[in-house]
Amino acid sequence: MKHPLTAMITASSSVPRWALCLLMMLAAAIPNAARAQQPAGQVQHLQGMATAQQPGAAARFIAAGDSIAEGDVITTTEKGYAVVAFTDGTKITLRPATTFAVERYAHNEGTEAGLMRLIKGGMRAVTGLINKINPGALQFRASTATIGIRGTSFDARLCNEDCRSEDRAAQSRPPPAAVLASDLVVARLIKVSGDVTAQQEGKPVRHLLEGAPLYMGDALQTGPDATALVGFRDQSRLAVNPQTLVRINGFSYSSARQPNNFALQLLHGGLRMFTGLIAKAQPQAVSVRTLVATIGIRGTGMDISCEGPCADGAGTGEGASPAPALLAAGDGLFMHTWLGLTFLDGGGSSVDVPLDAVGFVGADRMPRLLAALPEFMNSFKVPRPDMESVDWDALFGAQAYSGEDGLYLFVRDGHVFLETANGRRDFGVGEAGFVGGDNLPRRLAPPVPRFLSDDPFPIPELFVSGDKRILQLFGATLGQPGQEICRL
Template sequence: MSGRTQRRALTPLIFALAAACFSLAAFAQPVGEVTYAHGLTSVQRPGEDARFVQKGDKLNQGDVISTSNRGFAVVSLKDGTKITLRPNTTFSVDKFSHGAGEESARFRLVKGGVRAFTGLISKRNPQGMQLAARAATMGIRGTSFDVRACEGDCAEELKAGRKKEGLPSDLVIARVAVALGTVTVVAANGQTRPAGKGTPLVNGESVRTGKGSHAIIAFRDQTKVTVTAESEFKLENVKFTGAKADSGNFVVRIVRGGARALTGLLAKSQPENVRVNMLTAVVGVRGTGIDAMFGLDCVAPNQCAQGAFVHTWEGAVALEVGGRSLLIPLGQTGVFNPKFDRLTLVERRPQFMIDEPAPRPDGIEVDFDNLFGVFRLDGYPTGLYAIVRDGHIEFFGSAGSIDLGPGESGYLADGQDTPVRLADQPPFLLNDPYPLPDRFDEQTIRLLEVLNPGGSAGDLICEVQ
């Protein structure tokens, strides 16, 4: 065989060996560390025997972490993600990359439970973090959540007599039903996150759209709002009460751009509590469909300024400024121009409103039951449970999915293929004695309360020693 032929024959082998070495190098790179371990905690790497670990030990991609019957651990990953592993938990870091432009992570919960606080990966690439457990996959959009794979242990924990706590269960007032193009949610503190179908919204947040984009927001009372391109729509004071979400307040603001709205149950039962703010004007809604948009209003040649235009395509509205009120009947358009103090009906609807490409919400079907429907369990049977403390997760079964926002919990029964949103927050998740990882302080943790909730000191004296 000639030297050239030998080199050709060896080339594929060299590439294969290089790829294998690169893969092994990726698995050998630390992705985090154990920040606390009580009891027996072990780590097993691919192709190696399990070994016991302690505080400060490094974790690699591919590691499988296990805790004992009375043990628990807290781990920290390089992107700032922190995870508490409860007793009898087996959890693996299947994939982890936090390099710029390559942010992704995939975890697997084999058994037990975790409490998690996500870091930069979920912020920079909200579609890039997943947790697999049993027959489910969870798309983690941040920020704080708990997951438990329950056998009989979860129901048994309810007998422990722990201090009862709770999360507000009515924080999510709306969801993004459609997101086309660039859609962003701005929190009350100014932090932004990408929005997609199912993204939960809470009071004080805003929805922003980019050029050529639009979003459709579905509210608990069945109000539907299309946020047009290059717009910002803020939930200023929105809160629903009552079993049907037909009471409360609905005060929103169009900060810029425009919106197309079809009001829901609250506008029918308490119309005085429904308002759309634009500049210093208020659109008083009486159960209706409207387009409300900012545009150029000219009172004479070369005398133009931004005005707030409102067109009514169902019902009627009043455009109110100070003590003045302009009734806008069906099919009519009104304008408020603050520069020229103009509040009047216009002869023709402006062309930019006629040409608006974003769809009217009355023509869009929205599955409100999937977005907001809840299921009440009889007890707490075996299966997979999740609760969101802050942020958003998508809970996927093999045949369907639900979105969970702050204060919401979900459940996938063993043998079922579609998760459900729960009417009641599972007490064993709410009152979990094991620490939230972002609040954990090993100097102040009281192990007796954690390891033996509701018991006496003598129950654990041998094990604690």
């Protein structure tokens, strides 16, 4: 329900303009309840007009520099937008005709939490310290779903005919140059136990939870007591032991831009691998590299342990190798084939490792078969990945944009999920999703709808207040609150 002041402004066609100006001046004189509270943030930029309202209080017009407090409901007009900066570094761009509520906000040591609600319209957001300190403590909700975030940058729109109109209008323009491809997400975590992280070279470490996306170049690491089950787009699966580091050096599946490819690098630790559709069609396109040897695939399941010379290059390669009965986990690369066929290639020689056989490569980098499976290879903490049930549609299923009314989401960075009473879907960089009338969260197949990919309103983390390049967009006005109706 609109508050009385907003209702009067909406009905401006029947009120003299001088009366509207007087109304605005009276509104400015009303005691500001938000000033008595600890500020949650402030309006960094305002184009056009906007109001904020505390529960039980009259609405107040806001301007750049004004404080925003817990409990405020912010409303932008159809010809305006606002950029709001919160004290923890969270920034939000509120599009025209948007209503947005700061229902809960705490940014004090030990009490970090936030609950924001998108009631109408659309927003572009980047999260700050609350979510970094306490992942999951900051939530965004809409009428149909909860938007869960893990430290990220995303857009959300509650859509009806406005989005469809924008999408139709955008079709006449060239596509934006920097639209992200949704196939950037190459894998997701199906199960997580303990501290599991991923890192791209030169970028911050990401702490991963169930559903988290993985990308080409990611180095996935498990802590001392942590395990992970990973599902790839081609339905390959990895069960990763504690204290393991594995990097995704290459992955491409059913891409029009490049051939199928699946290349892992096991830097140390242990994993169990069950290959998928790439290995069935093109086994030569799948490999696992270590420091002492490359593992080739024939469409299979295998256990791999890489320690000692396999991980750190220790040893000169001279002298006799240890007796098979005395080999232990730290002596090199061990591989047990429990389904199909694999081979070990040490560079100078290779050896096939058939079903139920065990291959070994030590400091001498000479692949060979062992007479028996070492005992430690029977004690992997993670189960065989082919024994785990996987909902592949939930991980990677997508459908084309149909123009349906509902909540739409686009992820620019990080990990986001949409959750309703009927299900959950996880999203990574470049992916879009929606929740429609059936209250089921779904992933959208590329291309991303143009009303999301062509959004002209500022991305909050890139916004610079006072930038002269800020344009008049979709009829949004420039200047101070009330300027467009108080110019007599």
